[in-house]
Amino acid sequence: NAGVTQTPKFRILKIGQSMTLQCTQDMNHNYMYWYRQDPGMGLKLIYYSVGAGITDKGEVPNGYNVSRSTTEDFPLRLELAAPSQTSVYFCASSHQGANYGYTFGSGTRLTVV
């Protein structure tokens, strides 16, 4: 099993550009999450989904959008990239909410210049 797969691994964007960070999981997990991690800071929840067709905001959703059309895929869209969105983005999934921990993808390292 591949687990949680994120693409791309690295990306440099110019201010104002848009991009989609891809996340897919093959574990048939209902719950999926997007976090960002800034240096010296804990992971902050951007958006989450409890199943196909259902998404909701986390702590830091501004500047991002998500969709969940299938159980497997949970893409994160950045519109009008800003330097404040320079970060490492992690996608994660879990089978039954948060009681058994998450499986993380390997991350996308994004720089906005």
Added chain:
Amino acid sequence: RKEVEQDPGPFNVPEGATVAFNCTYSNSASQSFFWYRQDCRKEPKLLMSVYSSGNEDGRFTAQLNRASQYISLLIRDSKLSDSATYLCVVNMGGGSNYKLTFGKGTLLTVNP
């Protein structure tokens, strides 16, 4: 009080040392607790869950004190390969039962 607060570190210890990490959490209704390990420029990986009665996995021992809202991780006989950032992670429960809240992490460096 921050939702999940950890020792700021960093910790530098020699091989073979015993090291302990501490963590406090703000919500007494929190339901589940974990320690994750994160290597440099890698994703967090689950190290161990933390149970009310305390639990051990080889050289690692985790303790939970619900009354004090305190979690600890003890590493005995430290190895070079234990060098990483250790994240205290909590399921705050209630209306937030779906998500985990992460501490900022404590960096451990084990020196030869």
